[in-house]
Amino acid sequence: MREHTEVQGLAALGGDEGFELSLADGSIRARNVVIATGPFQLPRIPALAHEVPRSVMQLDPTRYRRPEALPEGAVLVVGSGASGTQIADELLRAGRRVYLSVSRHRRVPRRFRGKDAYWWFEALGRFAQTIDTFPERQYPPSTVVTGVNGGYDVDVRKLAAAGAKVIGRVTGASAGELGVQANANQILDEAGQAYASFVAAARDFITRCGEDGLTEADPGEPEPLPGVQEVDSLSLRVEGITTIIWATGYAYDYGWVRIPVFDARGRPAQQRGVTAVPGLYFLGLHWMHTFKSGLLSGVGADAEFLADRMSRGRQE
Numbered sequence: 670m671r672e673h674t675e676v677q678g679l680a681a682l683g684g685d686e687g688f689e690l691s692l693a694d695g696s697i698r699a700r701n702v703v704i705a706t707g708p709f710q711l712p713r714i715p716a717l718a719h720e721v722p723r724s725v726m727q728l729d730p731t732r733y734r735r736p737e738a739l740p741e742g743a744v745l746v747v748g749s750g751a752s753g754t755q756i757a758d759e760l761l762r763a764g765r766r767v768y769l770s771v772s773r774h775r776r777v778p779r780r781f782r783g784k785d786a787y788w789w790f791e792a793l794g795r796f797a798q799t800i801d802t803f804p805e806r807q808y809p810p811s812t813v814v815t816g817v818n819g820g821y822d823v824d825v826r827k828l829a830a831a832g833a834k835v836i837g838r839v840t841g842a843s844a845g846e847l848g849v850q851a852n853a854n855q856i857l858d859e860a861g862q863a864y865a866s867f868v869a870a871a872r873d874f875i876t877r878c879g880e881d882g883l884t885e886a887d888p889g890e891p892e893p894l895p896g897v898q899e900v901d902s903l904s905l906r907v908e909g910i911t912t913i914i915w916a917t918g919y920a921y922d923y924g925w926v927r928i929p930v931f932d933a934r935g936r937p938a939q940q941r942g943v944t945a946v947p948g949l950y951f952l953g954l955h956w957m958h959t960f961k962s963g964l965l966s967g968v969g970a971d972a973e974f975l976a977d978r979m980s981r982g983r984q985e
């Protein structure tokens with residue numbers, strides 16, 4: 670175990686010699702390497718950010734700290750995954766004027782019948798569903814949940830009701846004006862359908878398996894919230910937007926891996942963590958094998974699979 674030691678390079682030695690890992694003060698040779706450097710390495714910011722006037726402060730969730738740290742004026746949050754929705758919520762609660770550009774996402778109840786969403790993911794078999802069951806291994810959009818204040822249901826339409834101006838996807842920027850796709854309601858409807866199907870599956874589970882351990886009554890159907898006003902452009906100056914937070918997801922950073930095991934988009938080419946290069950593995954990637962693979966509770970099962978694979982390789 671070597672703490673505080675960055676691996677600056679990884680190369681294959683050829684044949685069955687294994688790998689060499691370069692460090693600032695030497696190197697390590699290894700027969701097997703598991704790259705477990707995390708699922709969220711670099712903020713992924715769209716190229717159109719370069720076209721935004723310099724007078725507007727731009728940052729990403731890794732650099733966002735608190736509402737008071739932002740300049741006065743309205744804030745545009747781009748992206749409605751877990752980071753974007755939580756930051757927009759916090760800004761609204763702090764009295765800031767907020768614009769939220771939505772992206773495809775799924776909603777679930779944080780709790781249903783007294784059980785947490787993660788309990789239901791397990792019970793409904795959603796944690797067990799593998800990436801191979803999706804056409805072309807295309808996993809679904811991210812599920813938004815929060816643990817803030819003990820956890821609550823994240824719903825962009827509630828943010829709109831609380832004063833956020835919700836708009837569709839930002840598609841371009843020119844002379845201080847953003848192009849916007851008029852697809853906000855379509856995205857919010859899709860998120861709502863995910864919520865409804867989750868609740869329907871939970872109710873079906875209860876019908877089949879009984880109510881044992883469920884502490885709360887069924888809340889019934891939620892009050893429908895109105896749609897949002899679509900726009901096809903947004904003037905940063907007219908709306909007084911002084912900050913843009915790009916909560917547009919994360920990319921991998923494997924510049925130090927000098928082995929060709931990546932697809933055209935720079936993602937590890939792997940199946941359940943196993944690559945085409947013998948002895949080289951990945952672990953902890955988003956949707957690597959299941960939805961749980963990129964979550965704290967899921968890494969154990971994937972690690973066990975790889976450990977088993979490695980020990981079998983040694984015996985062969």
Ligand SMILES: Cc1cc2nc3c(=O)[nH]c(=O)nc-3n(C[C@H](O)[C@H](O)[C@H](O)COP(=O)(O)OP(=O)(O)OC[C@H]3O[C@@H](n4cnc5c(N)ncnc54)[C@H](O)[C@@H]3O)c2cc1C
Nearest residue numbers: 674675676677705706707708709925952953963964965966
């Ligand atoms: C905002 C946010 C909220 C989240 N909330 C939840 C949640 O509520 N529940 C949940 O289960 N999961 C959550 N996750 C996901 C969770 O953080 C990850 O699944 C988990 O941290 C993955 O663990 P890991 O060990 O694979 O990677 P990480 O925890 O990212 O650890 C990777 C380590 O590798 C190190 N490293 C990187 N490159 C090198 C190198 N070249 N040499 C040496 N070391 C290197 C990094 O410094 C880091 O210490 C959240 C993630 C984010 C970003």
